Amino acid sequence: MTAHTETTKTLKRDKAMTRTIEDVNPGELIIAANVRTETKVGADFVANIRLNGVILPILAERTAEGLLEVIDGQRRTIAAVEAGLTSVPVFVVGDSGDNAARLLTQVTVNDQREGLDEAEHVAAFQQLSLFGVSAADIARKTGTKTTRVQKALDVAANPAAAAVFADHVLTLDQVAALVDFSDDPDAVKTLTKAAAKEPARFDHLVADLHLKRELAAHIEQLRTELVAEGVTILTESLNHYSGTAEGDPAVTRLDRLALPETPTIPLTHDNIPTAHLAGRITGNYSHPTSGYGKWAEIYYFILTEHAHHYTPLEYARPTTERTPEQQTDHDNRIAAQLAEQTHRAALAAAETVRVDWLNTFFQRAKRPAPWEFIARSLTYSGELSNGEEFPPTLLPWIGVHVVVEPASNEHFEAAQLARGHLSENPKTSERLILALVIYNNETNVASSWHQNIRQAAAYLTQLVTWGYGLSEVEQGIVDAAKAEQVSA
Structure with missing residues (x-):
């Protein structure tokens, strides 16, 4: 050495x-x-x-x-x-x-x-x-x-x-997500496969698995409550009125019965013996924080063998049997409702993942140029054009010299022309955005009843910096906004 x-x-x-x-x-x-x-x-x-x-x-x-x-x-x-x-x-x-x-x-x-x-x-x-x-x-x-x-x-x-x-x-973030499901081999297998073959869906699958795990825990909690109450437990269902499952005892709806002394008031589970009750847990994937539907719930019924202790509710709706066609229509409506609930739950879960992704997106040191996307979005939203997709009068402002005839769909046609122009000339995005912003300000200035004077003054002042000369009435708007700001 x-x-x-x-x-x-x-x-x-x-x-x-x-x-x-x-x-x-x-x-x-x-x-x-x-x-x-x-x-x-x-x-x-x-x-x-x-x-x-x-x-x-x-x-x-x-x-x-x-x-x-x-x-x-x-x-x-x-x-x-x-x-x-x-x-x-x-x-x-x-x-x-x-x-x-x-x-x-x-x-x-x-x-x-x-x-x-x-x-x-x-x-x-x-x-x-x-x-x-x-x-x-x-x-x-x-x-x-x-x-x-x-x-x-x-x-x-x-x-x-x-x-x-x-x-x-797998990435560290993906493997870290597996930690929560390490006791569920099927979930680990599903997520591992998704990470390899469909990485874009990985976060959505994680959110869905968490949601289902929360629902399962909630259902188990409700089941524990029923056991503690001593209530007969019916087969779990997505729909509380889905009929009697094989092996379940016969039951009658609470809202069809009443106490003999109060025949016009439907029964509730808290004013009758629990030995007379059956409970069905219903669960769907509508999370309580999503603003619609409900999480898992308990629906109570009377065991038919004890129904003789009660009286039919007065003014109750007819209880006649449905025809086969009526039953089919009823089942289809229930299926459609459940499908809509599932769809809304999926949207809510996707929104949670999407917002998390956007939070990360906005923390990036460098993001893609957004102007074409912003311009295209504004042609749909109508936020800057009184709720209409795109005002035809703005087409010349963005370099589209096509006459759109006045009609009920003129804003829709103008929006299509604007989007087509953007696709061919993405560098005009800034011009289109500016046109819509100016249109919004013009609408505000022209409105004598609902004018936002501060917005109007700021707009007119900007035009002055670009070389425009104010009229007497326009100068009056600017002066009035200044006076309002001073007095405030």
């Missing part, structure tokens, strides 16, 4: 540690803990090292015993040994005496080069945690967000998630 006579540089970092470049026999180097999960070297790599030698120095630290432990360059070291080299350049630093420090250096060096993959980051963070380094310190020393470090540690601590990470190419 010899130090370079021409290239040796001793860099004083502090009194206890120096750095040197030395020629070292690769067989004398010790390969210690490594953040790389894959350190195998191929024949081509060995042949390259045999032909060209090790060009980039291996990074190693000298231990208290005088040995050299490789921090970065494990593959180069192995290849040099296999290639039969007797000397390789090694950048040597003093002993830190700290396994955690060595791992942190490896993470930093690899990230500065080609970067560790996410599985390797998880393994490295787990090792650092086992060495006693906190998530906050790992984050600070590796330039990683603390939340991401903690997510990696959560994945590493979960055997099912860690196994998926080892066997499949």
